[in-house]
Amino acid sequence: MNTLFRNKAFLIVTGSDLLQNLAIWIRNMAILYYVMDRTQGSPIAVSLITVLEYAPIFVFSIIGGALADRWNPKRTMILGDILSALSIVMIIGVLSSGYWQILYVATFVSSIVSQFSQPSSLKIVRRNVKGEHLQSAIAITQSGQSLFLILGPIVGTFIYTAMGIQASMYALLILFLISALLLTLLPKDATQRETNTSLLADIKEGWQYVARSRSLKMLSLVFICIGLSAGLISPLGIFLITERLGLEATSLQFLSGASGIGLLIGGGIAAAVSAKLNQTLTLLVGVLCLAVATMGEVLSSWFWLTLLISFLSSISMAFINVIISTYLVTRIDEHLIGRVNGTITPLFIGSMLLGSSMAGVLMNSTSIFIVYAISVTVMILGIVPAMRIQFRNDQTAPANQLNSEISSSQT
Template sequence: MSTLFRNKAFLIVTGSDLLQNLAIWIRNMAILYYVMDQTQGNPIAVSLITVLEYAPIFVFSIIGGALADRWNPKRTMIIGDILSALSIVMIIAVLSSGYWQILYVATFVSSIVSQFSQPSSVKIVKRNVEEEHVQSAIAITQSGQSLFLILGPIVGTFIYTVMGIQTSMYALLILFIASAILLTFLPKDSAQQETETSLLADIKEGWQYVGQSRSLKMLSLVFICVGLSSGLISPLEIFLITERLGLEQTSLQFLSGVSGLGLLIGGGIAAAFSGKMNQTLTLIVGVMCLVVTTMGEVLSSWFWLTLVISFLSSISLAFINVIISTYLVTQIDERLIGRVNGTITPLFMGAMLLGSSMAGVIMNNTSLFIVYVISVTVMILSILPGMRIEFGKQNAPVNTLNPEVAHQAVD
């Protein structure tokens, strides 16, 4: 692992990710509190924040992934931070005139930019980190993100409550500019290969790449199952606190904090033992542990036990995330990483939002326990395609496939 901490590109990308994560949490908390204050807690106004955060994923992830494969990844990430900074400048200027609705633009722009920056970040890691260290690199990055799941709400809440919305926006501006400056120190990218194909042809090539690989098709099914399962229970966690445990809704912050701590420690353990893990076995065991802990959460009637179970659940989720992310970085042809990401991500998000939209309806007609049972059942179904993912085999580039032997090359 010490090799990673001497890798300039990895350190810079990780540093940029940390700055952006801090900015996102300051933005999330500031906009949430400010919208609550301005609308007297209007649930539609508050839910619109989530809609504007996730809606661009459907619209831009496919296009963004294809364009990220065409563009210079270093330049793409820098331009993304600059655009985010410029949007904050506009918001600061408009806020002073009293049009607070402009804050929604911050969420919308940030979500759009991430659809271009995220696959570019993955390409830089693939280019500059040796394959045997990729799993550790991903685990370390995930641990950093988990740390902000714990600290982010605290920092964001402090800045907003003590210094207000304007200061929160200035903090965002500083962080995005700092990230852009940091990214300029990345190693110079080799020139992007010119392409004469259209953007639509590039997108179709990404779909074809996924469609011709049995492992990627199985991974897509895993994403759909996990997304649907997660979507069913994520909106209802508050009811574990209020209905199951009979506590005040503010106690949810402790559940979130423990989950973040579990992801942080789980990512650290995965990084330490990444070279010794059987990826297929780790994925299956991780899903089974997630099944057991998810049922444990809804069955528990003691707060401390729920916290312990949530902590163990997050550790399992950390291992699953590391395994899947490692596969996407190491086994996908570099020139297609963006398009593969843009093909698979909407499947996960669509399934998650579908589950979220059904969760309340199912609970109203049955019970919280039944929703969790359905979620766990869907999660168990993900094991079947998960067992058919061949983690050790490199996916062949689409343009080298002979139709007569394609299935042999990619399976």
């Protein structure tokens, strides 16, 4: 662990990720509250936020992953932050004229840019962190993101309620610029993959790599189930607060805070013990516990019980995240990380987008209980493909095991 905290590249990338996560949470809370105010709490309008957040991820992650494998990762991440900052400048200008719908563009642009930055961040970590420290590095990154599940909603709610939507946009601008400046301190890396193949050929290579691995195919099915399940309920969290618990919409920050604490603690526990556990069994138990907790959230009519259930469900999610993320980073060749990420991510995002687009309509025509029950059913279906993923506890042989699995599938 001490080795990681002396690793300059890892610390810089982690710091940049934290700044971006804080910016995203400020954006999420500000836009959510503003749209709720403008539309008198329309479920469809709230669902549209999630749709616009994930639609570009579905489209651009395929291209972004392939380009991230070609481009210099340091320059790619810096350019991403600069483009995000420029988009915020444009939004601030238009917002002052009264066209509040421009806020949807902030979500749209940020989602596009992240599809180039995220795989580049993974490549830098993979390139600069030794294999035996990768699982700890991933757990620290997950814990950092969890920290801003706690701080992000609180900071975002405070800025919006105290100073308004304009101040929230200025905060985003400052955070993206600071992140870009921080990334300039990364060690020079002239590495850029030389290739004579077309972009389409690179994308196809990523698809073929996944198609030849049974484990990656099964993991894709798990992602589809979890994505559809999450999409069905992610826009409806605010209605747990306003309808089930009868509280003000701003109380959503406490629910997000409980989730963040659960992910933070769960990530720490997972980092310490997950390598010693049966990975398949841990993933199965994690998904099952998450399904039970999800149903418990909607059945609860007590604020503190809801917070406790949210906390426990997030511990389960932390184990799922660490196991799957470690598998993807350590088992895939470095030069294919972007393309494999760009192959699997659209499946998750596409299913999540489908769920989010149906969430508001389903809730209007049925009830929040029915939507959550459907979500839990889909999540439990993900256990079936999860049982067929071939995990290994040896973290020091990253890609060889997956490559041998791919080779055996061709014979």
